[in-house]
Amino acid sequence: MAESPGLRHGPVVPQLESLLRELLREQRWKAGERLPSEVRLAEELGVGRSSVREAIRLLARDGLVDVRHGSGTFVTDLSTIPHEGPDVRQLLRRARLLEAYEVRRALEVEAARLAARRIRPEDVERLRASLRERQERVGGDPAAFVDADLDFHHAIVELSGNAVLVGLFDVVRPVLRAALIEMVTHEAALPDVSCAHAAVLEALERGDAEAAVAATADNLEGTMAFIRAEMADR
CATH class of the missing domain: 1.10.10.10 (Winged helix-like DNA-binding domain superfamily/Winged helix DNA-binding domain)
Known part of the structure; x- marks a missing residue:
C-alpha cells in the first residue's frame, strides 16, 4: 500500500x-x-x-x-455481489439484529426469572462489579463498552443455572456484538438503558422474580423499539 x-x-x-x-x-x-x-x-x-x-x-x-x-x-x-444501496444493506442487517433480539428477549426474561430465585449474596456483588464496569465504559471505546454490557447479561444468564439458556446466549452473542458495536459507533440517538440495568440488578438482589422479568423486558424493549423505528423510517 x-x-x-x-x-x-x-x-x-x-x-x-x-x-x-x-x-x-x-x-x-x-x-x-x-x-x-x-x-x-x-x-x-x-x-x-x-x-x-x-x-x-x-x-x-x-x-x-x-x-x-x-x-x-x-x-x-x-x-x-447484488448492487444494493447502503440503506438496503443496513435494513437487512437491522432485520437480522431484530430477530436476534427477539431470541435474546425470550431467553433473558426466563433467565432473569430463574436467577432471581437462585441468586446468592456473593453473586450480587459480582453483578454489581460487572455493572459498574459497564457504566464506566459508557461513551468510551464502543467494542469495550459492548463487551462489558454483554458480560453483565451473560452473568445473569449463567445465574439461571440453565445450561441451555447459556448455550443459546453464546450462540447469539457474536451477532449481537458486531451489530451493537456498529450501532454504538454510528448512532447518536441510541436509548440510554442504564437505569433499566440498575433496575434488573435491584430486582435480582431482592429475589423478586416478577420485577426482574419486567426490568429485563424494559431494558431490551428500549433497543428493540429503536431498531423497529429505524426500519420503519427507511
Missing part, C-alpha cells in the same frame, strides 16, 4: 471501514487476492490490530471480503 492516509479524531473502526471500502472500490486488491495481514494493515495505517479486525468483520458481513481462518482475508468477486 502506498502512503497511509491519516485518520481523523473520533471512532476509528468506521473510518477504517470506509477507507478499506474505498480501496476495494479502487481495486487496490483484485478479486481473489489476499489482503495484507491484520498486523501489516495496522502498522501501515497506524491503528490497533483490533480496530482492523472489526473493520474487516464489517466488510465480510457485507460480502466484500472472505475471511478464511488459517489462510487470510480475500477479496470476493465484487461483480457477483
Whole structure:
C-alpha cells in the first residue's frame, strides 16, 4: 500500500471501514487476492490490530471480503455481489439484529426469572462489579463498552443455572456484538438503558422474580423499539 492516509479524531473502526471500502472500490486488491495481514494493515495505517479486525468483520458481513481462518482475508468477486444501496444493506442487517433480539428477549426474561430465585449474596456483588464496569465504559471505546454490557447479561444468564439458556446466549452473542458495536459507533440517538440495568440488578438482589422479568423486558424493549423505528423510517 502506498502512503497511509491519516485518520481523523473520533471512532476509528468506521473510518477504517470506509477507507478499506474505498480501496476495494479502487481495486487496490483484485478479486481473489489476499489482503495484507491484520498486523501489516495496522502498522501501515497506524491503528490497533483490533480496530482492523472489526473493520474487516464489517466488510465480510457485507460480502466484500472472505475471511478464511488459517489462510487470510480475500477479496470476493465484487461483480457477483447484488448492487444494493447502503440503506438496503443496513435494513437487512437491522432485520437480522431484530430477530436476534427477539431470541435474546425470550431467553433473558426466563433467565432473569430463574436467577432471581437462585441468586446468592456473593453473586450480587459480582453483578454489581460487572455493572459498574459497564457504566464506566459508557461513551468510551464502543467494542469495550459492548463487551462489558454483554458480560453483565451473560452473568445473569449463567445465574439461571440453565445450561441451555447459556448455550443459546453464546450462540447469539457474536451477532449481537458486531451489530451493537456498529450501532454504538454510528448512532447518536441510541436509548440510554442504564437505569433499566440498575433496575434488573435491584430486582435480582431482592429475589423478586416478577420485577426482574419486567426490568429485563424494559431494558431490551428500549433497543428493540429503536431498531423497529429505524426500519420503519427507511
